[in-house]
Amino acid sequence: MQGFLLIDRDLDKIDQRILQELEANGRLPIVELAARVNLTNTPCSERVKRLERTGYITGYSAVVDKERLGLAHLTVVQVSLAATAEQSLDKFNEAVRKVPEIESCLMVAGSFDYLLTVRTRDIAHFRMVLGEKINKLPGIHQTSSFTVMETVKEPVGVKAVSY
Secondary structure (H helix, E strand, O other): OOOEOOOOOOOOHHHHHHHHHHHHOOOOOHHHHHHHOOOOHHHHHHHHHHHHHOOOOOOOOOOOOOOOOOOOEEEEEEEEEOOOOHHHHHHHHHHHOOOOOEEEEEEOOOOOOEEEEEEEOOHHHHHHHHHHOHHHOOOEEEEEEEEOOOOOOOOOOOEOOOO
16 A cells, blocks of 8 residues: 655554555444554554544545446536635635535636536536536636546545655
């Protein structure tokens, strides 16, 4: 396994390994987790609780197969706003959180302001979402859409090259 990019020097190699193992399988029993990181159960459990308490672990979730749910169509949308004053950004951010088809929203620096990933059933559903929801978000100046043909790598955690 690759190591985490060490941003916080409070994490030792065992903490990093615990985070990696739980990212791969958040339902891993403490007994198995402890064995994988070469600890006994109690110290491993205490470390997990500390990582939760200090905010390194913010929750647990399931990885859901979007295609099986009928949401196989993924589109990336570049968004330019008419104005980027703090109030305009806040209104856009608040509104975008209410659109269930928007999987992620990233504010970016560059030739546009936001990058959205939009998950829909098909292109017809996406066209409806674009016309009736995205293009009606506050402050929209322009959008450019790109249909994803293949997902080569999914974002799954903060694993990085070891230094």
